[in-house]
Amino acid sequence: MKQYIFLILITVFFITSCKQEKIANKPPNILWLVTEDMGHYIPSFGDSTIVTPHLSKLAKEGVVYPNLHSTSGVCAPSRAAIATGMYPSSIGANHMRTTSYNDVIGIPKYGAVPPAEVKMISELLRKQGYYCSNNYKTDYQFKPPVTAWDESSPYAHWRNRGKDQPFFAVFNFTETHESGLFEPYGFREIETRHYYSGDRNYKWKGFGKSHAKNRMTEAETPVHVSKNTKFKIPPYLQDNEVSQRDLWKLYNNIAEMDKQVGAVLKQLEDDGLLDNTIIFFYGDHGGPMPREKRLIYDSGLKTPMIIRFPDKKNAGIKDGQLLSFVDFAPTLLSLTKQEPKEYMQGQAFLGDFKAKERNYIHAAADRFDGFTDAIRAVKDKQFKYIRNYRPEQAYYLPITYREKIPTMENLLILKNEGKLNEFQMQWFRESKPKEELFDCLNDPFELNNLAENPKYKEKLIELSNEMDRWLSEIKDTPNLPEKELVTKLWNGKKTKPITEDPVVQFENNKVKISCDTEGASIGYKTNPKAKSWSVYSKPFSIESKENLLVKAHRIGYVPSKSIQVNIADLK
Template identity: 45%
Template sequence: MKIRLFPLFAVLFFACKGTPTEIKQPEYPEKPNIVWIVCEDLSPEHLETYGGTGGKTPFLNALAAESVQYNQVFATAGVCAPSRAALITGAYQTSIGAMHMRTLAPSAAAGDAYPTGFKGYSTVLPEGMKTYPELLRMAGYYTSNNSKEDYQFKSPVTMWDESSPKAHYRNRPDPNQPFFAIFNFTISHESQVWVRANEELLVDPKDVKVPPVYPDDSITRHVLARFITNAMRMDMQVGEVIAQLKEDGLYENTIIFFYSDHGDGMPYYKRELYDRGLRAPLLIKAPFLDGGTQSEELISFVDFAPTLLSLAGIPIPESMQGQAFLGSQKAENPRKYSFAARDRMDSEYDRVRAVSDGRFKYIRNYMPEKPNYQNVQYRLQNPLMVHLLDLNKKGLLDKNQARWFAKSKPDEELYDTKSDPWEFNNLAGNPEYSGKLTELRKAHEDWIAKYGDMGALNEMEMVRNWWGGKDGAPTTEPAQVKFENGKVTLSSATSSASIAYRKSKNVGWKVYVGPFEGNPGDSLYVNAHRIGFEPSEIALILK
């Protein structure tokens, strides 16, 4: 397999100790290969390179030694689907109506529970918005996703060349075609605590670190040991991907991202807007980065998509609200604030917003009459959740642990996450911090004014507005086909529809980017799909 070489100007750098340096890159003559290795529900501290909680993660240690380790990376939600919506679009989930967990039809088998009257839906993306995989495909990339999606909408066939448990960059028909490949590992997901309850532990419960949000007892230690064991097994899976890249002669010149889809998956972590629910690990290895260094640059998940396009030499569309932190389109100024949101979690509604400057965290509770704790049925499968509820009922939790179950919460919260990393001490009423409170409150309000916040709307009314007042999603208008002078031109009357085509049902869909050659008698299959609408598909013979 051909090794993809970067031009000399793309790999030269000058570095100061402990500070990653990246040159201002022009567009690559050849598109770089890019791999995203994604785990689930994992805070940085579980990795040894970020400090560790008792487990061993040697493969990620090795990757970190050749990567920039980012220490201030925050998801836009403390739960997967809204967070993944922001990742795939480069836009805040609250600005596009993708903030509720989750939007697609409920699955009883998965333990999903929804509010009375809920009707499953795909988020209707704003006019002109395209996801980054489609933009990559339009630029000539082979895109593979192995294999979780969970973007709050049904994916159009234009998004991925392949998205399945067998998807792999090795499957591309031309070994010289540049690729973007995702490998998503679910073993660290919260559900695996109970799914793998009877499997062997790789860490002794007595050796794990117990955070102050939990009582230090045998049940807590055993559940944490299970979670840490799962993280260790995820590390081994990362090692397998790295080994494949090396086997194929691609490792040295492939840009690699490793990250989690949000913060930790344990109770009082996941779904919350404290740093423990939002902060994610991020390691990036690239030929033009100074490996073994660390960065304190503030990064939001909405920055991932524009950064990816910047690295691939693809213009960043205006629909993306994040900013590139690497590549030829790197933003002139670093990010000043990160923003996050919590909305409906399965059956339970709440509306919480947060803004951080990397040290101070501001939280606005729009429903302060509700407790932070939500009775999410799915989470009750975790034995630690059941244990905490029992201890709280008996009055056996300390004040910081019991705070989660308080019957209400303040309108505003402010924390110094440097001196108070667990965000126990609310400074909102402290006059010494009134200036910071005012600053971050304004940043929050300016963010809503700039991007909007659809979390303020009634969910089903929002959906009915998308559907034109009807009970179901509109159907994308079928593609119109024009065949003249040996060229096929495709269009759809539905604004913002993506169009795909193929000449046989036995081949993959191609993204339509402009007229293509055809011959009389050719079969043609065309799929038109605006995200959030139902797709339409036609078949015809060219004449």
């Protein structure tokens, strides 16, 4: 009997060990949950104003990163950094946006043009066999090549991948966006699209309509936060009924976003994928309120990040290292056992190629809609140095979109009536100092400029030198007129460069595809009706009866035409 029990135990141990080894050797799935315009407004980052059960659970089971910074206080430049691992101002992605307000400022529409070897991180993962899906915002400051995603749509989901295929899935939540503060108030979409992701037969009410036309009324909008809650207003805003109402909207939107995050996490758990998925939650930059979004104070740059590892590894830890969005792409490669690319300007903070902790983060602010400034920032764990390249120009930019926020509208009224205090008036100064230095630990709202204080002279010099080093390294020329930037990106030509059409050949019973445009990504379909394009990397076999569809695209260029080839004609 004892021998029988022993054999059972040995068998169970063997099966369990094999299962664990199999899980350990499988490439990890990676899930990104990305919200918009998000400061440290949740309990796991010190703000207990509201309850966020799903994010709080994620934080309890994961690692909290309180020092993540975007490269800009606005989404498109920041998303360019995330997608490429490069600083926006090094590739022409720094102006918000490259395709909007062009008539106003007198330049053609263009896209960022990174060096030829630069690929989107999703394409690099696809080459390693990952199924990459994006649901569904892009906004990278360039048109993504057809090779970027297996699927990028409102239906994109890991559930559409091949059997046992590892995945990199991105879900973008729009409820916390700045426009969620506009009046009339109401959630952007009548239904929670993430509940139905992966089901292409499901049709949402009002699908395809603009967000403005597809809003609930305030009466229809779920109330997650009591309207009687007294919210803490930052000192650069005035505490009155208008700002209190906007803060109520902000927190109510966050609570709805938390509900949607929970829906996606439940799908992951229902699919039995928690044990082999690394989950990231983060925002695309700081908060949506006035003097937050678009600025490079911490209120515009800092955004929360939580990472949950399989088996809840390191659960409950707070990791305070400085992190930047340019670190995301090399970190993804490192987590999938790939060495980060030499062109990447960030560094891995996790995985096999984890680098030494960084000492500084960097950020930039340039054009926003129809108004241009030129500001650069560098920060260590305590101090931030800001250099203003247009000191003669006011801080405040009269951006129409932002002025739809009731608090912003109210601030302008109070300013004209002379009712703002010293701190609230700082943003509206007619000029600004050439240099600013803030102690972000003791002055988190960055209201007391220490640049002229002799006590901090050494820190000022240190950070100024670091900024000079960084600008030289990434070849950033602050205050370069945007028209000259476009000329530089287009190599002196007046029109956007075009990707050459791909050339298809049949050699040694295999299809070989090439493109004369250096750095062009090549996508192909053996079935023209297929939803996604395969990434071409080397010659491949194909049946002669099949037709081949081929397309080439270098980032920042016009894509080539889609070329249809009959394989039988090549033989």
